[in-house]
């Protein structure tokens with residue numbers, strides 16, 4: 307396992323981490339039993355993964371993670387969780403709701419400190435309200451030692467060109483320790499402004515969901531290419547796009563998904579790539595993909611040339 311650092315904190319983090327949301331929820335969505343789900347998390351640890359990402363509103367993901375990590379030395383893993391500012395509606399919740407959620411997360415996770423406490427899914431148009439409202443509470447949590455680092459995740463469906471992360475990195479680079487958004491073969495927009503700013507300010511980038519859904523579901527890829535064709539920004543009729551991405555398959559990248567994960571770690575601004583799976587074999591394959599976290603140079607160069615302007619909303 308390769309390790310990078312969580313930006314200016316210097317905290318080592320495995321290049322691939324394991325997320326309990328998305329379509330897998332540590333195996334819940336696939337109907338795995340609690341014991342099978344614990345096995346997945348235990349295998350992730352064995353393979354060298356040291357960061358687990360969850361959220362207060364990812365079903366039972368937090369308690370499941372807390373159970374699975376019982377007895378594991380606390381200094382051998384990092385846990386990131388999130389709180390949604392709009393749980394139950396579109397109004398901004400009172401900051402006390404954030405405090406209450408953190409107390410609940412600490413209990414569910416069986417810990418006295420959350421390594422990365424994040425605001426979940428900041429939408430365009432809400433960044434300033436959210437920062438004004440909740441940053442003082444996040445800083446208080448840090449001061450009290452209940453959160454080591456503070457950050458937020460964005461909403462790729464509403465903000466594929468990352469206006470919120472870029473605003474945050476320009477306006478409050480010292481406030482945020484980490485930002486979670488998506489960078490991948492079909493989401494290269496981050497390389498334009500967000501990554502250079504994050505590197506300049508030492509803000510950790512947690513790269514979320516880099517292969518779902520477009521690289522894992524052919525019909526979603528077809529729909530995306532149709533949308534891009536109508537928008538005219540990406541040359542979707544280039545044979546290396548129109549005929550799919552099988553040309554990325556090599557001995558070292560035996561599937562398009564493994565190529566997708568490798569590309570997701572390609573940029574040095576990425577601290578860790580958060581993957582999700584319900585399947586131990588997939589987990590093992592995914593970790594193997596990061597043993598050599600890069601594609602052949604000519605493949606990377608061509609992906610950047612053809613899809614450098616890509617910003618898929620899923």
Ligand SMILES: NC(=O)c1ccc[n+]([C@@H]2O[C@H](COP(=O)([O-])OP(=O)(O)OC[C@H]3O[C@@H](n4cnc5c(N)ncnc54)[C@H](OP(=O)(O)O)[C@@H]3O)[C@@H](O)[C@H]2O)c1
Nearest residue numbers: 325326327328359459514515516517518581582583584588
């Ligand atoms: N706004 C936010 O805060 C936000 C949004 C999105 C994600 N996230 C975080 O990022 C984490 C990762 O998201 P994600 O799970 O969507 O990430 P992902 O790793 O890009 O995609 C997971 C999907 O790919 C499939 N997959 C994974 N490995 C595979 C393999 N080797 N072969 C075939 N299929 C494979 C999984 O199915 P199988 O289960 O069958 O393997 C699952 O459907 C989430 O759990 C969450 O922690 C946060």
